[in-house]
Amino acid sequence: MNILVFAEQIDGSFKKSAFEAVSYASQIAQAHSGNVTAVVPGNVADDKLAELANFGASKIVSIKHDKLNGFNAETYAKVICNTATSENSGIVVISNTYSGKSVAPRVAARLKAGIASGVISMPNTSNGFVVRRGVFSGKAFADVNLTTDVKVLAITPNTFNTIENKQAVNIINAESGLADTDFTTQSVEINRVTGKIPLTEAEIVVSGGRGLKGPENWHLVEDLATALGAATACSKPVSDMHWRPHSEHVGQTGITIKPNLYFAIGISGAIQHLAGVSSSKVIVAINKDPEAPFFKAADYGIVGDAFEIMPKIIEAAKAFKNS
Amino acid sequence: MKILVCVSNVPDTTTKVTFTENNTQFNTGGVQFIINPYDELSLTRALEITEKQGGTVTTVTVGLADTEASIRKALAIGANDAVRINAAPTDAYFVAEQIAAYAKAENFDLIFTGRESIDYNGGQVCGLLAEMLGLPSVNVITSIEVEGGKATMERDIDGGKEKVSANLPLVVSAQKELTEPRIPNMRGIMAARTKPLKVVEPAGVAATSATVGFELPAPKGSVKLISVEDAGSIIGILHNEAKII
Numbered sequence: 209m210n211i212l213v214f215a216e217q218i219d220g221s222f223k224k225s226a227f228e229a230v231s232y233a234s235q236i237a238q239a240h241s242g243n244v245t246a247v248v249p250g251n252v253a254d255d256k257l258a259e260l261a262n263f264g265a266s267k268i269v270s271i272k273h274d275k276l277n278g279f280n281a282e283t284y285a286k287v288i289c290n291t292a293t294s295e296n297s298g299i300v301v302i303s304n305t306y307s308g309k310s311v312a313p314r315v316a317a318r319l320k321a322g323i324a325s326g327v328i329s330m331p332n333t334s335n336g337f338v339v340r341r342g343v344f345s346g347k348a349f350a351d352v353n354l355t356t357d358v359k360v361l362a363i364t365p366n367t368f369n370t371i372e373n374k375q376a377v378n379i380i381n382a383e384s385g386l387a388d389t390d391f392t393t394q395s396v397e398i399n400r401v402t403g404k405i406p407l408t409e410a411e412i413v414v415s416g417g418r419g420l421k422g423p424e425n426w427h428l429v430e431d432l433a434t435a436l437g438a439a440t441a442c443s444k445p446v447s448d449m450h451w452r453p454h455s456e457h458v459g460q461t462g463i464t465i466k467p468n469l470y471f472a473i474g475i476s477g478a479i480q481h482l483a484g485v486s487s488s489k490v491i492v493a494i495n496k497d498p499e500a501p502f503f504k505a506a507d508y509g510i511v512g513d514a515f516e517i518m519p520k521i522i523e524a525a526k527a528f529k530n531s
Numbered sequence: 532m533k534i535l536v537c538v539s540n541v542p543d544t545t546t547k548v549t550f551t552e553n554n555t556q557f558n559t560g561g562v563q564f565i566i567n568p569y570d571e572l573s574l575t576r577a578l579e580i581t582e583k584q585g586g587t588v589t590t591v592t593v594g595l596a597d598t599e600a601s602i603r604k605a606l607a608i609g610a611n612d613a614v615r616i617n618a619a620p621t622d623a624y625f626v627a628e629q630i631a632a633y634a635k636a637e638n639f640d641l642i643f644t645g646r647e648s649i650d651y652n653g654g655q656v657c658g659l660l661a662e663m664l665g666l667p668s669v670n671v672i673t674s675i676e677v678e679g680g681k682a683t684m685e686r687d688i689d690g691g692k693e694k695v696s697a698n699l700p701l702v703v704s705a706q707k708e709l710t711e712p713r714i715p716n717m718r719g720i721m722a723a724r725t726k727p728l729k730v731v732e733p734a735g736v737a738a739t740s741a742t743v744g745f746e747l748p749a750p751k752g753s754v755k756l757i758s759v760e761d762a763g764s765i766i767g768i769l770h771n772e773a774k775i776i
């Protein structure tokens with residue numbers, strides 16, 4: 209079974225999620241005697257492209273086109289589908305990032321392929337083609353059988369390891385086959401937060417709730433995040449009261465995250481909040497209420513006043529960082 | 532301006548999720564259903580746009596008769612009329628095909644979906660629908676202004692925000708921040724009773740996936756408590772015991 213991976217690049221570099229996707233595809237390929245091809249829209253230098261071969265891609269289709277440097281759902285879907293067709297790919301693997309989520313369904317519709325997004329398992333092919341994904345915002349898992357010939361899998365970042373599996377590099381430069389009229393949406397301006405770890409990619413997240421009493425106390429969250437190299441997050445009431453931006457709100461109606469470590473400070477652990485964070489590998493809860501539901505979901509807990517506890521943890525984290 | 536808002540009927544966010552029939556069916560017993568929160572944002576923004584520049588807002592729901600309470604609520608919030616496609620939605624592909632079959636002949640200028648439905652969290656309907664209708668799509672928008680046949684939007688991207696523009700017709704998916712959801716008032720609730728709710732039969736389409744089973748996450752072991760005095764030791768524990776930092 210031939211597998212195509214859409215390897216996402218930003219400004220000419222791949223993110224870790226692109227290597228995860230290639231590693232994931234390469235494991236399927238090994239189990240089903242297939243090849244892995246990576247398709248890369250945008251101008252990526254050949255030595256950068258070659259990095260994908262370290263994780264199991266034996267062919268890299270590079271589509272260099274100035275207008276493909278920035279992400280665009282329609283045109284990316286077209287070039288991914290054209291490559292899938294010419295490579296005779298049975299599976300298309302995409303990272304479930306914001307860009308991946310925009311393009312994956314378009315690819316599925318064009319290829320008339322069944323699609324599973326937020327995938328967290330390798331496919332089980334003993335009876336059909338079944339993958340596992342999170343549903344009900346993390347409150348449960350569903351096993352989905354894709355019944356079409358071609359399948360699209362959008363895999364959750366931070367879930368699968370990158371695995372070294374060096375292949376000989378075979379870089380093909382392909383024409384985009386796009387006309388100007390294909391570019392129906394235009395990027396006007398991009399603002400990336402610099403110097404801060406994006407919440408969606410963070411391996412450690414430090415999050416604050418109403419228990420922190422006001423935005424003026426957020427330095428406690430930020431100082432710990434800085435010491436641990438973590439991203440910051442918050443509960444829904446905190447963003448509703450504009451103490452923190454909406455982009456930091458995690459939970460059922462906010463962002464669902466899956467970091468290795470989640471610090472919940474002054475957050476009760478309501479079911480809607482837990483829904484978005486409960487798949488974190490390790491959870492530390494700090495709350496003065498011993499009955500707070502978060503203590504049922506947490507691995508470690510400290511019952512007490514966050515204003516007394518946080519300075520101690522920050523100090524220990526700084527000492528750890530400098531050790 | 533003719534706007535279509537996709538409205539999905541989902542379990543209330545406080546729902547304790549359980550399954551029946553050997554973990555193959557979601558247990559709807561005692562579950563309260565609501566309009567998907569992102570769809571409420573879409574609806575409100577659609578109403579704001581038509582109130583400013585004229586036009587109509589239609590909602591569409593793929594669902595059986597038990598979804599009509601949510602549809603009436605959407606009408607009470609202010610939609611002009613509603614369409615229910617009479618089928619149980621089995622997956623996002625099916626939902627998008629049904630909506631595409633209906634929308635094809637209607638020439639909507641703008642179609643809103645939610646960023647994702649909070650039950651199956653696929654986030655797929657926007658892209659699937661746009662591709663099936665041959666329209667551009669912009670995901671996870673946090674603002675939209677429409678003028679002269681053109682939309683200017685802001686959307687979330689990995690690690691930031693992007694401003695994008697596109698010509699109508701267009702399909703977009705709503706992200707938090709788009710607006711504050713509206714709550715129906717008494718006049719709206721009264722008016723909703725007489726607004727048109729059209730039921731259309733589903734188009735025959737082939738299935739592309741099937742959910743074969745569900746599982747609940749393994750219960751957590753009990754929490755390990757650390758005293759306030761020793762709070763700083765959590766860092767060492769995370770390093771030596773949990774091996775996570």
Ligand SMILES: Cc1cc2nc3c(=O)[nH]c(=O)nc-3n(C[C@H](O)[C@H](O)[C@H](O)COP(=O)(O)OP(=O)(O)OC[C@H]3O[C@@H](n4cnc5c(N)ncnc54)[C@H](O)[C@@H]3O)c2cc1C
Nearest residue numbers: 537539592593623644645647648651652653654655656742
């Ligand atoms: C009894 C029952 C069983 C179901 N079983 C499954 C299942 O096993 N697997 C599954 O994927 N889904 C199932 N659904 C459908 C589910 O409720 C969602 O409608 C569907 O999963 C949407 O896919 P998504 O999460 O990818 O959608 P998303 O792309 O996340 O949805 C985004 C947006 O699409 C629109 N949308 C979604 N659903 C509808 C709809 N029905 N009508 C109108 N607009 C809609 C809304 O605007 C929504 O905000 C079931 C529904 C019911 C009632």
